[in-house]
Amino acid sequence: xxxxxxxxxxxxxxxxxxxxxxxxxxxxxxxxxxxxxxxxxxxxxxxxxxxxxxxxxxxxxxxxxxxxxxxxxxxxxxxxxxxxxxxxxxxxxxxxxxxxxxxxxxxxxxxxxxxxxxxxxxxxxxxxxxxxxxxxxxxxxxxxxxxxxxxxxxxxxxxxxxxxxxxxxxxxxxxxxxxxxxxxxxxxxxxxxxxxxxxxxxxxxxxxxxxxxxxxxxxxxxxxxxxxxxxxxxxxxxxxxxxxxxxxxxxxxxxxxxxxxxxxxxxxxxxxxxxxxxxxxxxxxxxxxxxxxxxxxxxxxxxxxxxxxxxxxxxxxxxxxxxxxxxxxxxxxxxxxxxxxxxxxxxxxxxxxxxxxxxxxxxxxxxxxxxxxxxxxxxxxxxxxxxxxxxxxxxxxxxxxxxxxxxxxxxxxxxxxxxxxxxxxxxxxxxxxxxxxxxxxxxxxxxxxxxxxxxxxxxxxxxxxxxxxxxxxxxxxxxxxxxxxxxxxxxxxxxxxxxxxxxxxxxxxxxxxxxxxxxxxxxxxxxxxxxxxxxxxxxxxxxxxxxxxxxxxxxxxxxxxxxxxxxxxxxxxxxxxxxxxxxxxxxxxxxxxxxxxxxxxxxxxxxxxxxxxxxxxxxxxxxxxxxxxxxxxxxxxxxxxxxxxxxxxxxxxxxxxxxxxxxxxxxxxxxxxxxxxxxxxxxxxxxxxxxxxxx
Numbered sequence: 001x002x003x004x005x006x007x008x009x010x011x012x013x014x015x016x017x018x019x020x021x022x023x024x025x026x027x028x029x030x031x032x033x034x035x036x037x038x039x040x041x042x043x044x045x046x047x048x049x050x051x052x053x054x055x056x057x058x059x060x061x062x063x064x065x066x067x068x069x070x071x072x073x074x075x076x077x078x079x080x081x082x083x084x085x086x087x088x089x090x091x092x093x094x095x096x097x098x099x100x101x102x103x104x105x106x107x108x109x110x111x112x113x114x115x116x117x118x119x120x121x122x123x124x125x126x127x128x129x130x131x132x133x134x135x136x137x138x139x140x141x142x143x144x145x146x147x148x149x150x151x152x153x154x155x156x157x158x159x160x161x162x163x164x165x166x167x168x169x170x171x172x173x174x175x176x177x178x179x180x181x182x183x184x185x186x187x188x189x190x191x192x193x194x195x196x197x198x199x200x201x202x203x204x205x206x207x208x209x210x211x212x213x214x215x216x217x218x219x220x221x222x223x224x225x226x227x228x229x230x231x232x233x234x235x236x237x238x239x240x241x242x243x244x245x246x247x248x249x250x251x252x253x254x255x256x257x258x259x260x261x262x263x264x265x266x267x268x269x270x271x272x273x274x275x276x277x278x279x280x281x282x283x284x285x286x287x288x289x290x291x292x293x294x295x296x297x298x299x300x301x302x303x304x305x306x307x308x309x310x311x312x313x314x315x316x317x318x319x320x321x322x323x324x325x326x327x328x329x330x331x332x333x334x335x336x337x338x339x340x341x342x343x344x345x346x347x348x349x350x351x352x353x354x355x356x357x358x359x360x361x362x363x364x365x366x367x368x369x370x371x372x373x374x375x376x377x378x379x380x381x382x383x384x385x386x387x388x389x390x391x392x393x394x395x396x397x398x399x400x401x402x403x404x405x406x407x408x409x410x411x412x413x414x415x416x417x418x419x420x421x422x423x424x425x426x427x428x429x430x431x432x433x434x435x436x437x438x439x440x441x442x443x444x445x446x447x448x449x450x451x452x453x454x455x456x457x458x459x460x461x462x463x464x465x466x467x468x469x470x471x472x473x474x475x476x477x478x479x480x481x482x483x484x485x486x487x488x489x490x491x492x493x494x495x496x497x498x499x500x501x502x503x504x505x506x507x508x509x510x511x512x513x514x515x516x517x518x519x520x521x522x523x524x525x526x527x528x529x530x531x532x533x534x535x536x537x538x539x540x541x542x543x544x545x546x547x548x549x550x551x552x553x554x555x556x557x558x559x560x561x562x563x564x565x566x567x568x569x570x571x572x573x574x575x576x577x578x579x580x581x582x583x584x585x586x587x588x589x590x591x592x593x594x595x596x597x598x599x600x601x602x603x604x605x606x607x608x609x610x611x612x613x614x615x616x617x618x619x620x621x622x623x624x625x626x627x628x629x630x631x632x633x634x635x636x637x638x639x640x641x642x643x644x645x646x647x648x649x650x651x652x653x654x655x656x657x658x659x660x661x662x663x664x665x666x667x668x669x670x671x672x673x674x675x676x677x678x679x680x681x682x683x684x685x686x687x688x689x690x691x692x693x694x695x
Contacts, residue, residue: 004073005107006066006093008080012112015285015293016079019117027069029080033059034092036139041147049140049547055096063096070097075105077124082108082345083301083478084537088135091127102126111351112285112295134537137546141165141529144551145520148558157508157570159592165520165529166475167486168513172521173468174460174493175502175510184456190219191450192228194403196237196396196442203434204445207396207405217401225449231399232447239440240397247408249387251415253305253335254347254379257477258470260300263378265463266422268370269498272462272481276300278371279348288355288363295351296360297375301478302345305335311346314353315383327414329385349379381419388412392433396442407433422463459499473527504574512570516561519553583609614643619656622667624648628656654679663687 003024007013010028017026034053036042044050055063070076076099078090090106099105106127107120142165149163192209209228211217219225255263260279264270270278279300285293312332319327335347350372357373364372389408396403409432410416436442460468466480475483484500487493492506502510513521520526529550535541579588581601588611591600599611615630617640626644631651633639640656642648654669661668661680668678670691680687 002073003075003077004069005077005079008086008089009280009284011281012284012295015112015295016109016117018293019114020121025069025073027066029066029089029093030059030062032056032085032089032092033063033066034096036143041143043140043143045144045551048544049144049551051136051140053092066093067097070099077105077107077121078127079107079109079120081301082110082299084131084135084138085478087128087131088139091129091132094127101129109299110345111298112283113351116295116298116351130537130539133543134533137536137543138533140547141550144547144554148554149517149520152558152562153509153512156512156565156568158505158572158575161505161509162490163509163513163520164483164486166479166526167483167492168509168521169474169523169526170465170469170483171487171492171502171506172510172513173465173472173474173523174487174500175507177457177460178502178507181456181459186453186455188220189452189454190222190225191452192219192225192403192447193450194396194447195445196403196405197445198434198436199441199443201434205405205407205433206431207394207403209401210395210404211402213400222449222451228401229447229449232401232444235398237396237398237403237442237444239394239436239438239442240402241395242436242438243393245391245393246411247389247391249389249414249416251333251381251384251386251419252378252421254307254349254382255375256303256305256347257301258303258466258480260348260375261466261480262463263374263422264371265461265466265498267374270367270371271484272466273485274367275371276481278367279375282368282372282375286360286363286368288360296355296372298347298349298351299345300348302348303337303477304345305337305347306345307335307347307349311349311353311379312383315380318353319380319384323384323417326412327385327417329383333383335382347379348375350376353380377419378421381415384415384418385412387414387416392436394433394436405433407431459496459501461498461500465500472523473530474523476530504572508570508572516564517554517557519557579611581607581609583607616643617656619658621648621650622656623650652681654681661685661687 002022005013005016005020005024005026007016007026007028008031010030013026013028017024020026034055036051037054042052042054044052076097078093078099080086080089080093087106091101093099094101094105104124104126107124109116109120145165146162150161153163154161194207194209195204196207197204209217209219212228217228219228252259261272261275264275265272268275279297282296283298283300285295287293288296316328316332357369357376360372361369388411390411391408392406394405396405458464462484465484469475469480469483487506488495488500491503492509493500493502510521532541532546532549536543536546575590577588577590577599579599580586581588581603584601584603584607586601586603586607588599588609589602590597590613591610592598597613599613601607601609617628617630619628620626621628621642621644624642624644624647626642626648628640628650629643631639631641639651639653641651645651652669654671657668657670657678659668659678660666661682664680664682664685664687666680666682666685668680668687671677671679671688676691677688678691
């Protein structure tokens with residue numbers, strides 16, 4: 001007989017088994033095993049929103065396996081992830097496996113290391129029903145919105161659409177920004193940028209016009225700029241003031257979920273989904289040479305900046321040994337979490353400081369190495385001394401006009417020797433002014449007028465959207481990635497380079513929601529719902545009361561919207577085609593069915609004419625020169641073939657490209673896999689090259 005530990009992930013089970021040894025069996029639930037039904041609401045509204053949970057179809061065999069393992073063991077420990085979802089999974093497992101809900105069998109691993117596992121096993125507790133109820137409230141809330149609202153939106157705009165509680169607000173934020181950009185009217189302004197050379201020196205420095213006769217200058221057209229140049233023609237310039245100072249730059253705190261996603265986006269070009277996938281791998285365990293399977297970072301879903309004393313001491317020792325004691329702050333750094341932080345776990349940090357990124361690079365995949373390096377360097381830098389900069393500000397005067405110059409030099413690099421936080425906008429570049437003294441004469445090398453126009457607000461990137469969601473209290477650390485992935489995958493939002501912009505479909509959904517369901521897409525209302533869910537978690541509010549407070553009003557709003565839009569349907573420009581129905585002469589439109597997009601007569605149901613959508617790849621067939629099109633088998637599997645079939649029999653399971661093989665000149669094809677490649681299929685060639693992954 002042995003003790004059974006149930007975790008979520010098979011890879012985590014493998015790592016934990018190594019630390020627990022032979023007296024334990026470690027199995028994985030592979031996520032949720034019980035949930036609301038897929039094809040129906042599954043919530044009894046009349047019975048205080050009672051959820052109707054079912055064992056998931058693909059987990060039936062696994063549940064039988066877990067039941068058999070429970071029957072054979074002495075004790076069962078539930079070690080699912082240390083958050084709301086993990087708590088709910090443990091609760092569902094306890095119910096399915098017949099375990100007492102008040103038994104102290106729930107354990108948490110903040111880090112998958114020998115110490116972390118030992119601490120978790122030494123501190124079992126009973127399942128936290130408040131945490132479970134907070135997860136149930138969110139699950140039921142989102143199910144009510146999704147299952148009640150999605151059919152209405154699909155009926156009024158297009159079949160197959162969905163509306164989620166958090167995703168609708170995220171979409172609105174993107175749409176509102178796009179509307180700001182459209183309404184923006186640029187204003188002209190001019191700057192006068194000068195270069196001066198101090199008397200007796202050859203080194204020029206830059207300065208910009210700031211004021212005239214004590215008032216800040218605002219130049220709005222070229223004529224004003226030319227007047228200033230005329231006034232200064234042949235004039236003498238002197239340094240009217242010099243101020244020297246010291247600026248101390250503090251390191252950024254260690255990562256929480258949102259800041260990790262933001263910096264990985266800025267510095268590595270990772271989408272949030274990719275970041276969280278790799279972070280999960282680093283947390284669950286990687287096989288390290290000489291050590292074996294071990295978790296490299298602490299739990300990656302957190303909003304806390306708390307750091308253990310042990311981790312601080314390890315960082316201090318490493319910094320002192322590697323950089324010297326001058327790179328240590330006077331006192332260990334403390335970072336304050338936000339007031340609404342759940343503070344359930346430490347900040348994201350490496351579990352073993354001694355495992356520097358370069359030391360274990362050969363044990364990691366490319367993505368794992370990049371993200372681990374980012375996390376490791378950010379944490380070490382957070383425990384290092386500040387960067388000290390010597391600053392200089394000077395004013396140069398002539399004829400009442402003041403030009404300002406500023407610069408700095410790094411006096412002590414401090415934490416910047418290792419890491420500098422990524423920014424959405426460019427930071428000031430280091431520039432040092434030459435020695436300047438008051439009343440010193442300087443000569444103008446050039447004064448150049450430059451025309452500018454005010455710029456509209458920038459479109460959101462994933463990094464800036466996550467920051468906006470966090471600042472507005474929308475969602476929680478575990479939801480940012482899923483929210484963005486959903487609105488992009490459903491074609492409500494498109495990516496252009498690194499920016500996000502709404503499609504016509506996304507804008508139509510947001511307009512409908514703002515007109516008929518203003519609370520659902522209200523940022524403050526959604527943030528308040530998150531606060532109330534936190535109150536449920538803390539045991540301060542009943543989850544059923546929260547649901548009544550939301551749903552009773554929502555049901556009335558939905559009923560009114562159905563009445564107001566009874567005979568109304570929103571037509572999208574992107575659904576129109578250039579085709580005319582050959583049977584009745586009416587225009588044909590794109591429709592969406594179970595098997596994707598097709599073309600149908602707008603006179604439906606009177607006229608039932610339909611056509612297939614032909615997706616051209618824009619690449620000529622290598623056999624006959626015809627169009628290569630996307631085709632599907634009877635089971636829906638995608639392949640590529642010639643549009644002249646059956647006259648031309650060219651077909652490929654791999655996507656053709658425009659690139660030619662440098663060896664033989666034949667077409668290259670995309671070959672999928674862990675490392676996608678471009679390959680030449682010509683007999684005897686064998687050429688291939690790795691495809692640079694797009695973020």
